[in-house]
Amino acid sequence: MSNLNILGISGSLRKQSRNSGLLRKVAELVPENISFSIADLQQVPFYNADIPADGKPEAVLKIFDQMAKADAFIFACPEYNYSLAPALKNIIDWASRQPDNALLAGKPVAIMGAGGGMGTARSQYHLRQVCVFVDLYPLNKPEFFSSAFSESYNEDGDLVDEHKIEQIKEIINALARWSKTLAVK
Ligand SMILES: Cc1cc2nc3c(=O)[nH]c(=O)nc-3n(C[C@H](O)[C@H](O)[C@H](O)COP(=O)(O)O)c2cc1C
Numbered sequence: 594m595s596n597l598n599i600l601g602i603s604g605s606l607r608k609q610s611r612n613s614g615l616l617r618k619v620a621e622l623v624p625e626n627i628s629f630s631i632a633d634l635q636q637v638p639f640y641n642a643d644i645p646a647d648g649k650p651e652a653v654l655k656i657f658d659q660m661a662k663a664d665a666f667i668f669a670c671p672e673y674n675y676s677l678a679p680a681l682k683n684i685i686d687w688a689s690r691q692p693d694n695a696l697l698a699g700k701p702v703a704i705m706g707a708g709g710g711m712g713t714a715r716s717q718y719h720l721r722q723v724c725v726f727v728d729l730y731p732l733n734k735p736e737f738f739s740s741a742f743s744e745s746y747n748e749d750g751d752l753v754d755e756h757k758i759e760q761i762k763e764i765i766n767a768l769a770r771w772s773k774t775l776a777v778k
Contacts, residue, residue, distance in 0.1 A: 597769055599623070600663035601631045604681030605671045611707035611741040612669035614750035618761050619667055627769065629667075632656045632684065640686040653687055660688055660696040664777045665703075665768055666729070671741075672708040672716035682723065689727045698728040701775050703768040705737035705761070707746065712738025732771045735763050 601616040616631050623629045636652035644650075649657075660666075671678040688696040704720055706713030717738070724731050737760055739745055745754035752758060 596626050597665065597772055598628045598663050599630075599665045599667055599768070600659050601629060601667045601669065602634070602681060602684060603631070603669040603671075604634075604678035605669070606635055606680055609748065609750040610671075611739070611746045611750045611752075612671045612705075614746055614752050615669045615705050615707060615737075615739075615761065616667065618752045618758060619765060622758070622762055623765055627765070630659060632659055634680045634684055637680070637684055637687070640683055640690070642690075653684075656684060657688065657691065657696060663700065665701045665772045667703045667705065667764075667768065668720060670704055670706040670713055670717050670720050672706065672711075672713040675715045675719075677716040677720045677723070681720070685723060685727060694728060699775070699777070700729055701732060701768060701771045701777060702729045703732045703737075703764050703771075705739075705764060707739045707741040709741070712740055714738050730771070730775055732764070732768055735760060735767060737761070737764055 601619055603613040603616050605612045620629050638650055670681060704717050706717055721731050739757055745752060745757050747753050
């Protein structure tokens with residue numbers, strides 16, 4: 594029986610996304626006692642406070658439901674112009690306006706990314722700053738930075754580098770331990 598439910602969210606919408614590839618690798622690697630699903634951001638519009646509470650788009654409601662069930666998150670964080678990609682920020686913004694911030698508050702999150710020269714370090718540290726306000730608890734270590742333009746990924750965006758795959762395993766284990774420490778599970 595699964596005792597930890599993790600939701601993965603990738604900030605990239607493109608088919609060959611390396612960041613989404615990281616989450617697909619997580620899905621392959623999670624042990625049986627962890628349930629892992631991936632949010633679909635394709636149809637999520639920009640947050641707009643004029644959208645009434647009873648008029649939220651289906652795509653947003655589906656992710657809210659996944660978030661409500663999630664004990665923990667994994668964010669795959671592309672770097673756009675030195676910061677986190679808008680699709681990821683946008684779903685965090687949507688979630689943060691739910692009553693009592695209940696979808697996010699107090700939950701652990703592991704962060705990873707694939708990008709240019711610094712492997713998304715800059716965007717990940719911006720994301721960590723966002724986590725402060727929305728009261729998410731990022732895993733400090735291990736960190737995961739990778740080059741989206743290297744042979745670590747195949748052309749479909751799948752992670753194929755054995756050393757990096759080991760790092761993903763370590764992150765999954767560390768997130769499970771961090772979730773226990775926070776008494777989420
Ligand atoms: C609008 C835009 C801005 C970008 N800015 C950066 C950047 O500041 N730093 C960086 O490392 N890569 C940057 N990149 C390159 C992305 O890291 C690269 O396209 C990466 O593959 C995106 O992740 P994905 O494969 O998951 O889509 C940028 C890409 C786009 C489309």
